Amino acid sequence: MSNWEKSLSDAVKQVPPSGIRKFFDVAAKMDDVITLGIGEPDFVTPWHIRESCVYGLEKGYTSYSTNKGMPLLRQEIAALYKRTYKINYDPAEEIIVTVGVSEAVDLALRAILNPGDEVLIPEPCYVSYKACVILAGGTPIPVPTSVEKEFRVTADDLEKYVTAKTKVLLIGYPNNPTGTILTTDELRGIAAFAQKHDLIVLSDEIYGDLTYGGLEHICFSSLPGMKDRTILFNGFSKAYAMTGWRLGYALANPVFIEAMNKIHQYTMLCAPVTAQVAGIEALQNGEGNMHKMINEYDRRRHFIYEGFCHMGLKTFEPKGAFYIFPNIESTGMTSEEFVEKLLEREHVAVIPGNAFGECGEGFIRCSYATSIDKIAGALNRIENFLKNI
Known part of the structure; x- marks a missing residue:
């Protein structure tokens, strides 16, 4: 059998697989997983925007x-x-x-x-x-x-x-x-x-x-x-x-x-x-609906920040996007160890900080682009995980 990997470009060989997708491939095969990982809004595109697309299709655009x-x-x-x-x-x-x-x-x-x-x-x-x-x-x-x-x-x-x-x-x-x-x-x-x-x-x-x-x-x-x-x-x-x-x-x-x-x-x-x-x-x-979504992200931002502070994980208050970056060094685990064990034991998916560069080691990325109920459930599971380790 031919070794087709030899045919690949050097540039492609240098690029590792995405550090984000690795853990979600595992999570996708598990039941009852709460995901705080993918940076995707949980909102559906506002109807007036979707309707414009429908109208465009009707008109043959x-x-x-x-x-x-x-x-x-x-x-x-x-x-x-x-x-x-x-x-x-x-x-x-x-x-x-x-x-x-x-x-x-x-x-x-x-x-x-x-x-x-x-x-x-x-x-x-x-x-x-x-x-x-x-x-x-x-x-x-x-x-x-x-x-x-x-x-x-x-x-x-x-x-x-x-x-x-x-x-x-x-x-x-x-x-x-x-x-x-x-x-x-x-x-x-x-x-x-x-x-x-x-x-x-x-x-x-x-x-x-x-x-x-x-x-x-x-x-x-x-x-x-x-x-x-x-x-x-x-x-x-x-x-x-x-x-x-x-x-x-x-x-x-x-x-x-x-x-x-x-x-x-x-x-x-x-x-x-x-x-x-x-x-x-x-x-x-779309400005009105956009601001409604932003206000909801802001509410979630406060909620998840206070949750991590309450459980004793050091973090700073994020001022933009919809991510928070808690420090998990106090657990004695690497970022990847923490993420793997959290997913295995509590079925919560987050991203290891080192996926975003070496200086992200010792941190995890959590997205709050999901509902307050799911954030609350994830925080409870993470707190339980910390108590049991």
């Missing part, structure tokens, strides 16, 4: 759109950023609609990286960042952050890892997995660092609308001097409960967008037109 996305959708995205962040993007030249934010990240990295180019990635971070860099031919350079600073990255942290080969800084705030946000001053410091070293910044802001406690999300490209050197990612999955629609977008200068569109033309061609129709409806009329 089933053809390709232009490669960059339907003009009206790009106009609505531009209007959103002008209205919310006071920053102007040309819908025709500076916006591309993609198959989720994941495609947008992949397109951007493939458009700008050459072999040997280094990408600074603060960790803990979303699991696909390093993989996408490797698959694009670049070299990911993890920049560890610490729980003492609530996993905030600073310009001083980044200075320790920048080299002559560094081309890109890839950040994601509000952060998955920690729920950390950055202040305006912290972001300004990172912007100054990027300008000093002439770096391109990729800013994943998919959780931007999910910012709590009266705090406002800061759009990175709106900072002085940062629009042209920033490729900004956002989409509809989290704030509008549209994960399965696979609809995202990127905002950038025309050179970057055109380069990304070249790849997009030959690979995806365009995002699904039915999803684009739904995206237009979401932007035009």
Whole structure:
């Protein structure tokens, strides 16, 4: 029998399987599992958005759109950023609609990286960042952050890892997995660092609308001097409960967008037109339902934070996204040991912190994008697990 693994590309061989999916493959085969793992809203997409898709199908909106996305959708995205962040993007030249934010990240990295180019990635971070860099031919350079600073990255942290080969800084705030946000001053410091070293910044802001406690999300490209050197990612999955629609977008200068569109033309061609129709409806009329969902996430955020504090697991209060990152070092277990035993004994699925980078060791990621009842049940089981060990 032929050894077909020898035929695989070196880049693919370097990329490990997702640290998130590993545990859910096991959980899927078990009964009575409460899941605090997958970062997916438990809400169904609001009816008026679904109805727009039904209406579009009835009207025969089933053809390709232009490669960059339907003009009206790009106009609505531009209007959103002008209205919310006071920053102007040309819908025709500076916006591309993609198959989720994941495609947008992949397109951007493939458009700008050459072999040997280094990408600074603060960790803990979303699991696909390093993989996408490797698959694009670049070299990911993890920049560890610490729980003492609530996993905030600073310009001083980044200075320790920048080299002559560094081309890109890839950040994601509000952060998955920690729920950390950055202040305006912290972001300004990172912007100054990027300008000093002439770096391109990729800013994943998919959780931007999910910012709590009266705090406002800061759009990175709106900072002085940062629009042209920033490729900004956002989409509809989290704030509008549209994960399965696979609809995202990127905002950038025309050179970057055109380069990304070249790849997009030959690979995806365009995002699904039915999803684009739904995206237009979401932007035009979805703000009310979005805020209702955000308010419910905020209620759950307080509940799960207080629950972990009550049982004695150290954690900081997350200010964004819908994740919390408790410290489990007091148990004497590694992150993976804790997760495996918790799943086996109490049928609660969470994610080991080291799936998001080495500095996530000693932590677990829990999502509160599920009902209060399920969160309460999971907390009770976790507390019981801690008592029995």
